[in-house]
Amino acid sequence: MNAARMIVPLALAAALTQVPVRAAGPSLQDLVDLSLEQLAAIEVTSVSRRAQPLSEAAASIFVITADDIRRSGATSLPEALRLAPNLQVARNSASGYAISARGFNNAIGNKLLVLIDGRTVYTPLFSGVFWDAQDVMLEDVERIEVISGPGATLWGANAVNGVINVITRPAADTQGSLLALGGGNLERGGAARHGGKIGDQGHFRLYGRVFERDNTRRADGTPVRDAWDRAQTGFRADWGDARERFTLQGDAYHGDLEQSQPRNIRINGFNLLGRWNRQLRDGSGLRLQAYFDHTERDQPGTFREELDVVDIELQHALPATGAHRLMWGGGYRHARDRVDNSAALAFLPADRDLDWANLFLQDEIELRRDLTLTAGLKMEHNTYTGVEWLPGVRVAWRAAENRLLWGAISRAVRAPSRIDREFFIPGSAPFLLNGGPGFRSEISNVVEIGYRAQPSPAVSYSLTAFHHRHDRLRSIEPAPGGGLVLDNRIDGTTSGAEAWGSYRVNASWRLMGGVMLLDQRLRRKPESGDVTGVSALGNDPHHQWLLRSTFDLTPRHEFDLLIRRVGALPEPRVPAYTAVDVRLGWRARRDLELSATLQNLLDESHPEFGAAATRSEYRRGMFLKLLWRP
Amino acid sequence: MHEAARSGACDGAGVKVLIVEDHGALRFALRRRILAEFPGLELIEADSGESAVTMALAEQPQLILMDIGLPRMDGLEATRRIKSRSPGTYVAAVSVRDDPHSRARAHEAGITRFIAKREMGRELGQLLKSLIPRLSEIAKTAGKSQR
Numbered sequence: 001m002n003a004a005r006m007i008v009p010l011a012l013a014a015a016l017t018q019v020p021v022r023a024a025g026p027s028l029q030d031l032v033d034l035s036l037e038q039l040a041a042i043e044v045t046s047v048s049r050r051a052q053p054l055s056e057a058a059a060s061i062f063v064i065t066a067d068d069i070r071r072s073g074a075t076s077l078p079e080a081l082r083l084a085p086n087l088q089v090a091r092n093s094a095s096g097y098a099i100s101a102r103g104f105n106n107a108i109g110n111k112l113l114v115l116i117d118g119r120t121v122y123t124p125l126f127s128g129v130f131w132d133a134q135d136v137m138l139e140d141v142e143r144i145e146v147i148s149g150p151g152a153t154l155w156g157a158n159a160v161n162g163v164i165n166v167i168t169r170p171a172a173d174t175q176g177s178l179l180a181l182g183g184g185n186l187e188r189g190g191a192a193r194h195g196g197k198i199g200d201q202g203h204f205r206l207y208g209r210v211f212e213r214d215n216t217r218r219a220d221g222t223p224v225r226d227a228w229d230r231a232q233t234g235f236r237a238d239w240g241d242a243r244e245r246f247t248l249q250g251d252a253y254h255g256d257l258e259q260s261q262p263r264n265i266r267i268n269g270f271n272l273l274g275r276w277n278r279q280l281r282d283g284s285g286l287r288l289q290a291y292f293d294h295t296e297r298d299q300p301g302t303f304r305e306e307l308d309v310v311d312i313e314l315q316h317a318l319p320a321t322g323a324h325r326l327m328w329g330g331g332y333r334h335a336r337d338r339v340d341n342s343a344a345l346a347f348l349p350a351d352r353d354l355d356w357a358n359l360f361l362q363d364e365i366e367l368r369r370d371l372t373l374t375a376g377l378k379m380e381h382n383t384y385t386g387v388e389w390l391p392g393v394r395v396a397w398r399a400a401e402n403r404l405l406w407g408a409i410s411r412a413v414r415a416p417s418r419i420d421r422e423f424f425i426p427g428s429a430p431f432l433l434n435g436g437p438g439f440r441s442e443i444s445n446v447v448e449i450g451y452r453a454q455p456s457p458a459v460s461y462s463l464t465a466f467h468h469r470h471d472r473l474r475s476i477e478p479a480p481g482g483g484l485v486l487d488n489r490i491d492g493t494t495s496g497a498e499a500w501g502s503y504r505v506n507a508s509w510r511l512m513g514g515v516m517l518l519d520q521r522l523r524r525k526p527e528s529g530d531v532t533g534v535s536a537l538g539n540d541p542h543h544q545w546l547l548r549s550t551f552d553l554t555p556r557h558e559f560d561l562l563i564r565r566v567g568a569l570p571e572p573r574v575p576a577y578t579a580v581d582v583r584l585g586w587r588a589r590r591d592l593e594l595s596a597t598l599q600n601l602l603d604e605s606h607p608e609f610g611a612a613a614t615r616s617e618y619r620r621g622m623f624l625k626l627l628w629r630p
Numbered sequence: 631m632h633e634a635a636r637s638g639a640c641d642g643a644g645v646k647v648l649i650v651e652d653h654g655a656l657r658f659a660l661r662r663r664i665l666a667e668f669p670g671l672e673l674i675e676a677d678s679g680e681s682a683v684t685m686a687l688a689e690q691p692q693l694i695l696m697d698i699g700l701p702r703m704d705g706l707e708a709t710r711r712i713k714s715r716s717p718g719t720y721v722a723a724v725s726v727r728d729d730p731h732s733r734a735r736a737h738e739a740g741i742t743r744f745i746a747k748r749e750m751g752r753e754l755g756q757l758l759k760s761l762i763p764r765l766s767e768i769a770k771t772a773g774k775s776q777r
Contacts, residue, residue: 344655425656532665532669613674613681614654
């Protein structure tokens with residue numbers, strides 16, 4: 001690792017530990033894992049936009065806890081997402097990930113909404129996520145809520161197949177200092193954080209994090225120039241009381257990614273978010289949030305982009321009136337996108353201003369003490385297609401204590417992005433491929449039914465069956481001039497099931513397993529000439545499963561195991577694989593933890609995504625980590 | 631569907647084409663463009679000169695679409711190595727540079743057809759229309775004679 005980069009977290013830690021604040025020691029929650037009862041009582045916010053116990057959430061939601069992340073040995077956000085059995089996570093280069101839920105996985109996937117502390121991390125270039133630009137200090141993550149299935153009624157267009165909501169801890173829960181250092185044969189990194197108090201009712205934390213990952217290799221051992229390093233710093237401040245709370249947080253980052261072109265890819269960005277929560281006298285709750293997000297991506301030979309996003313949203317949760325519990329809100333987002341095109345590709349016009357505005361209303365109706373119906377409607381306006389209506393209805397029946405049967409019918413929309421309308425290959429005419437000026441929104445109508453239960457203090461599980469009917473999916477059609485144009489001439493269905501469960505064998509041993517089954521039936525519409533579109537869209541495994549074991553060998557020693565099995569991808573073909581990760585943790589002192597993680601133990605390397613000739617393999621790795629909370 | 635495929639004249643069956651292009655977006659567009667017109671042909675891909683040589687010698691494609699401006703081993707050097715071992719392979723170059731000197735160097739390396747990248751949209755179609763049916767016919771004939 002570049003020594004100068006390594007110094008950043010060390011210096012930050014050293015400097016911050018000199019700050020004269022009344023810092024608390026590490027919270028007990030930092031150090032112990034959650035019991036199943038605690039897990040069921042975890043409050044989630046992604047399903048209904050208000051805090052509710054996980055056991056009452058009428059959706060296919062899986063929660064990755066802070067302890068799950070710690071005991072997985074994950075070193076980055078995408079790697080932590082592998083813990084969710086309802087997500088497909090595949091890596092095809094040092095920094096490249098394809099992540100989705102319920103299929104349509106792609107390096108530029110566009111049916112998943114990702115939020116980090118309420119900030120939508122989304123590029124209007126392709127309605128997806130540049131995963132190399134997203135990072136959080138994993139030690140400060142409280143939980144990651146992963147919903148598979150649509151969340152459009154509350155979260156808007158693009159929450160078609162799922163929502164990932166990364167939630168970091170309040171500053172009050174990250175008091176004191178923390179230093180994390182780690183290194184292995186494939187990557188190295190370090191992070192430092194310090195939290196303190198602001199007056200009587202406020203808390204803050206500052207953090208810095210760096211890491212670097214080495215070049216990857218092809219199946220034949222050929223090295224690929226895709227090594228990258230990244231540095232990020234940020235802060236969070238919370239203050240107020242139960243009646244009124246403020247949050248101000250921000251991050252800034254820089255990354256450098258090698259590529260086969262002469263110059264490296266450079267990414268930079270910063271964001272600033274403010275949130276105000278107020279409990280009003282009438283018992284209602286008001287939430288106002290605004291953020292600014294600036295990102296830069298200079299990808300020599302491909303494009304250069306500067307994107308500024310301003311987003312503001314208001315949410316008002318009214319007090320329960322009779323059987324009704326109403327919530328309404330609205331939001332506005334403006335994106336200013338500036339692109340420098342290349343000979344290879346172009347976005348035309350290069351510069352674009354885009355606007356989104358939405359209003360939503362949701363009513364939770366208590367039909368009986370044990371039966372709740374939640375009906376919601378979102379109206380969202382976007383620059384390309386105007387108004388989109390996103391309705392959803394959910395029913396939850398608490399059949400008994402700790403048993404919930406739920407069902408949902410939803411309509412989700414994937415609104416066009418710049419790539420759908422304004423994308424051209426090569427960068428100047430005549431074009432081989434161009435965006436479709438008439439490209440419309442993709443539509444998914446979804447039916448789900450699920451059951452969640454905790455039949456005993458030691459056992460909990462969740463089962464979901466789903467059926468998505470898709471229309472107007474993206475196709476690439478032959479155009480009269482001999483080129484290709486994007487259109488909406490593929491439809492079809494995806495059906496399947498998701499299940500996971502947890503079993504506490506005894507006080508020191510917990511098992512967790514999950515499985516996803518997927519059946520995709522996509523087809524060209526009769527008027528379509530896209531002969532490869534169906535296979536390109538549906539390049540997903542028919543099944544995947546994972547099994548985790550977390551075992552406390554002694555009060556100070558941990559042995560953790562993660563086994564993941566992912567079925568074969570059809571086209572480009574990727575063979576099925578099984579990956580095994582093992583972690584050994586040792587709490588040397590109350591404030592010091594050491595761990596060793598062996599990743600991908602079974603094979604030297606395996607591919608996870610992409611065409612054989614151009615994809616990298618995911619290699620066996622070892623990572624040693626020191627975690628110090630002085 | 632493109633004309634050739636619609637007419638049923640030739641879908642490219644029996645023809646193997648290697649696309650050598652280090653830029654993922656261009657590789658993607660070339661793949662989809664070629665398969666839209668000739669869905670029956672077999673497409674393989676390489677993103678470097680080194681892997682192009684390896685794949686060309688192992689897979690024996692009848693047509694190679696070769697990007698000249700590849701890092702490390704460029705398309706000219708890759709073509710020389712391929713042609714020295716497999717002289718019958720048809721190599722068409724795709725190049726950002728389009729000047730007499732570049733064209734002359736391409737021909738010296740063994741490249742049969744030179745396509746400027748800015749003209750790729752038009753010239754690629756012409757090349758495919760003229761070449762794929764011929765290569766497909768040759769492949770069919772060879773298949774019959776082997777039987």
